[in-house]
Amino acid sequence: MRLVIAHCQVDYVGRLTAHLPPAQRLLLIKADGSVSIHSDDRAYKPLNWMSPPCWLIEDPDVWVVQNKAGEKLIITLHEVLHDSKHELGPEPGLVKDGVEADLQKLLAQHVTTLGDGWTLVRREFPTAIGPVDLMCRDSDGKSVAVEIKRRGEIDGVEQLTRYLELLNRDPLLAPVRGVFAAQQIKPQARTLAEDRGIRCVVLDYDALRGIEPDEFRLF
Template sequence: MRLVIARCSVDYSGRLDAHLPAATRVLMVKADGSVLVHSDGGSYKPLNWMSPPCSLRVAQPSAEQAADGVSEVWTVSAAKSDDQLVVTLYDVAHDLSEDLGVDPGLVKDGVEAHLQKLLAEQVTLLGDGHVLVRREFPTAIGPVDLMVRAPGAPALVVEIGDGADDPAEAPPGGSHRHVAVEIKRRATIDAVEQLTRYLELLNRDPLLAPVRGVLAAQSIAPQARTLATDRGIDCLLLDYDAMRGIDDPDSRLF
């Protein structure tokens, strides 16, 4: 990557024309060929940029430009269009080049896979006596995040490719035998619809039925909560920090 801090003006031509008057800015030239023009504000968003594939040509100023204090002229041309970015540099304060190497990418914390693992280990958050059957429980339309056995229900043995054990009697009183849990970071109506499809399929299986649905998420949209309640699906808010043991909800003042 090359970083240049310089007083410069920028002219863009292409889908529209745009002009940035002369001011001190940061110019970034990345290894992928992209060129970005930043000011000291506007968060991460550049004032103007050219995405790869593009080419950068650096030219010395004409005599007239040199008389006006121009030191270099950058012309950035897009490979697949007529778009062009012309950066006219005046006073260059810093010019640094550094090989950053291969970036390992962003490692996200608190994604659905992490929530699934934690809830599988703390399945009693669904209620006392609940026992995990398995994660990624297979169905014909995709895996359910968690399949959990409700208190008092007979054990279910699942052998991939060979079905399950013989049917057992349903729990007395019509109580739910199993719980299907769909886990999201933020649950929307789409998550309710997804879990509804799973429940319709799972409740056809005499080894599993009756199956209760639980939508577990760090946040649940009001519309999703309303629809879930209407369909008999329970909602469970997940406190990621508390589940990791780095926050004790009982010790909070508020």
């Protein structure tokens, strides 16, 4: 990545025109070829940019960034205050804590959080329309399909409803009840779920992580 801080003027010429009058700005030139112009506000959003594939033509006082469509960013440099290059190396990607996969794994390990005497049949239980997050049996040995979300919304309830309709056609599983489990459940989703006989459970991710094998809580 190349970082340039310069007093500059920027003009975009393409499907329309745009003009940034002279001011001090940060120019980012990335290894993928993209060029973006930033001010000291607007959070992460650039003032203007050119996405790859594009190429940069440098003259001492004027830079021209052009893409295949003929669009151009014309950067007129009045004074360069800083110019440096840095090798960032491979990007491993963002690793989120508390995503649905983490919740599914934790709940599978501590399935009795959903009820005393519950047992796990399988994670990612296969169906013709996609896998059910958890297939369980309650204390009476009856099948329960569990759909897990970070934020419980109507779409998640609809998804679980489709699974239940399909699973209840299987005489080896039926009757199958549903549990909609999430860290947050919107009121509209809760209303729809309860109207369809689906139980809603709010999960405490931190509490799940801290549960010992012989200590469970019902949420």
